[in-house]
Amino acid sequence: MSLLSPVAALGRVTLGLLAHLGRVAIFAAQVVSHIFRPPWYPREFFHALMQIGWFSLPVVGLTALFTGGALALQIYAGGARFSAEAVVPAIVAIGMVRELGPVLGGLMVAARVASSIAAEIGTMKVTEQIDALVTLSTNPLKYLAVPRVVAATLAVPVLVGVGDAIGIMGGWLVGVNRLHFNSAAYLKNTMDFLEVWDVSSGLIKGAAFGFLVALMGCYHGMHSGRGAQGVGAATKAAVVSASVLIFAANYLLTELFFS
Amino acid sequence: MIELSGVHKTFGSNKVLRGVDLTIASGTSMVIIGGSGTGKSVLLKCILGLVTPDAGQITLDGQDVTRGDRDAFLARFGMLFQGGALFDSMRIWENVAFRLLRGTLKRSKTEAREIAIEKLRRVGLGPHVADLYPAELSGGMQKRVSLARAIAAEPEIIFFDEPTTGLDPIMSGVINDLIREIVTEMGATAMTITHDMSSVRAIADNVAMLHGGKVRWTGPVSEMDATPDPYVQQFIHGRAEGPIESLR
Numbered sequence: 036m037s038l039l040s041p042v043a044a045l046g047r048v049t050l051g052l053l054a055h056l057g058r059v060a061i062f063a064a065q066v067v068s069h070i071f072r073p074p075w076y077p078r079e080f081f082h083a084l085m086q087i088g089w090f091s092l093p094v095v096g097l098t099a100l101f102t103g104g105a106l107a108l109q110i111y112a113g114g115a116r117f118s119a120e121a122v123v124p125a126i127v128a129i130g131m132v133r134e135l136g137p138v139l140g141g142l143m144v145a146a147r148v149a150s151s152i153a154a155e156i157g158t159m160k161v162t163e164q165i166d167a168l169v170t171l172s173t174n175p176l177k178y179l180a181v182p183r184v185v186a187a188t189l190a191v192p193v194l195v196g197v198g199d200a201i202g203i204m205g206g207w208l209v210g211v212n213r214l215h216f217n218s219a220a221y222l223k224n225t226m227d228f229l230e231v232w233d234v235s236s237g238l239i240k241g242a243a244f245g246f247l248v249a250l251m252g253c254y255h256g257m258h259s260g261r262g263a264q265g266v267g268a269a270t271k272a273a274v275v276s277a278s279v280l281i282f283a284a285n286y287l288l289t290e291l292f293f294s
Numbered sequence: 295m296i297e298l299s300g301v302h303k304t305f306g307s308n309k310v311l312r313g314v315d316l317t318i319a320s321g322t323s324m325v326i327i328g329g330s331g332t333g334k335s336v337l338l339k340c341i342l343g344l345v346t347p348d349a350g351q352i353t354l355d356g357q358d359v360t361r362g363d364r365d366a367f368l369a370r371f372g373m374l375f376q377g378g379a380l381f382d383s384m385r386i387w388e389n390v391a392f393r394l395l396r397g398t399l400k401r402s403k404t405e406a407r408e409i410a411i412e413k414l415r416r417v418g419l420g421p422h423v424a425d426l427y428p429a430e431l432s433g434g435m436q437k438r439v440s441l442a443r444a445i446a447a448e449p450e451i452i453f454f455d456e457p458t459t460g461l462d463p464i465m466s467g468v469i470n471d472l473i474r475e476i477v478t479e480m481g482a483t484a485m486t487i488t489h490d491m492s493s494v495r496a497i498a499d500n501v502a503m504l505h506g507g508k509v510r511w512t513g514p515v516s517e518m519d520a521t522p523d524p525y526v527q528q529f530i531h532g533r534a535e536g537p538i539e540s541l542r
Binding site: 074076159162163164166167169170171172173 | 382
């Protein structure tokens with residue numbers, strides 16, 4: 036074995052990764068360019084909007100509810116160490132709208148939506164339905180990817196907004212019933228400390244995460260391998276890559292918005 | 295007329311097509327035969343532009359298929375896929391009328407549905423299947439629906455990829471007869487890929503055998519049985535012994 040073998044192996048991996056990133060970037064650029072060019076498929080868009088937005092509401096809502104409650108308990112326990120229990124409403128609200136609402140909402144949508152998009156499109160690919168679309172003069176990217184990406188980009192901020200409200204309500208429920216806060220004082224504290232930018236920055240994050248989730252689902256579905264194993268691998272890759280990209284984008288957007 | 299000259303296609307280290315030359319005259323039915331993995335489906339996908347050849351030229355009525363208006367080019371084709379390739383989220387009539395519900399051939403929903411039901415009737419399916427989903431139909435019925443979709447926009451050229459695979463002999467006979475009747479009454483150019491010899495005899499005007507990435511033999515179906523080519527003879531008689539290597 037040559038001394039340079041490990042370096043060559045590292046180089047191969049790096050080149051492979053860069054090539055993969057390049058393919059994803061080209062795919063994203065194609066999707067975005069098709070958003071502004073007809074034909075558009077409103078029926079597929081509204082169907083995707085229902086699937087991604089409406090049907091994700093229970094899972095996002097429950098996640099936010101329990102996270103808000105747990106956050107209130109943690110902040111109360113931590114704040115008690117230096118007599119700062121009163122910050123619970125403010126920290127729950129800011130924590131939910133700036134970070135936990137968008138990130139956890141994005142992750143739950145990634146688990147639910149990226150997997151289902153990748154499995155659906157991957158199955159269409161292995162059963163030649165995508166080839167059939169082409170022979171029927173329909174661009175698969177425009178017909179399958181664009182409606183899903185646009186729907187997710189619009190639906191996830193709404194889900195995040197609803198999740199934020201439910202998360203704050205979870206904190207309020209625990210604060211009032213378990214930690215014996217005064218209900219009106221808790222709500223006033225929440226409203227006093229929240230700023231418009233806290234909420235809107237979280238919604239912008241939600242839009243970015245929605246775009247990434249649907250993009251990864253469509254990309255991995257369209258590049259799915261053959262057979263059940265290929266579709267399974269595409270589904271797994273879609274969820275993993277969407278989740279990692281959500282964390283990376285969250286850091287970058289937080290740097291951009293708040294540093 | 296469809297003309298292929300020197301078409302090559304390689305996937306990784308696998309040279310699938312090694313210089314295919316073939317001519318399919320307008321209004322005739324060409325059947326491509328050959329063993330599994332000889333590149334029959336790849337050849338068909340090259341013509342449609344679903345796979346890009348590495349070398350060679352494919353022309354339709356003298357025009358290079360890679361140039362010109364792609365939508366106008368594809369509008370001339372209909373295709374029946376091996377597994378049907380029906381869209382399982384859509385009802386049967388929506389599958390059949392897919393092309394009539396969008397794009398340049400768009401009709402009103404009512405008109406598209408009427409045409410879909412008429413095409414379903416043409417392939418022997420009643421109007422009661424129109425509102426079902428593909429998963430509710432048997433394999434033979436799905437093939438018929440796929441055939442109805444292929445002819446819905448009355449294309450000039452129809453491709454059939456393994457039209458009888460997975461069907462019992464009676465249903466295979468029904469599908470073969472339907473293909474022959476429809477191609478004749480529409481005056482369409484047809485290209486069929488199969489290794490079912492009963493399909494070849496029922497559908498073909500001309501036959502081409504693909505082997506080793508090239509057209510090994512081509513000629514009228516009436517001359518197929520008499521050809522001395524040992525590859526063709528081994529294939530059409532299904533012999534294990536002969537020049538075509540088989541794994542045992």
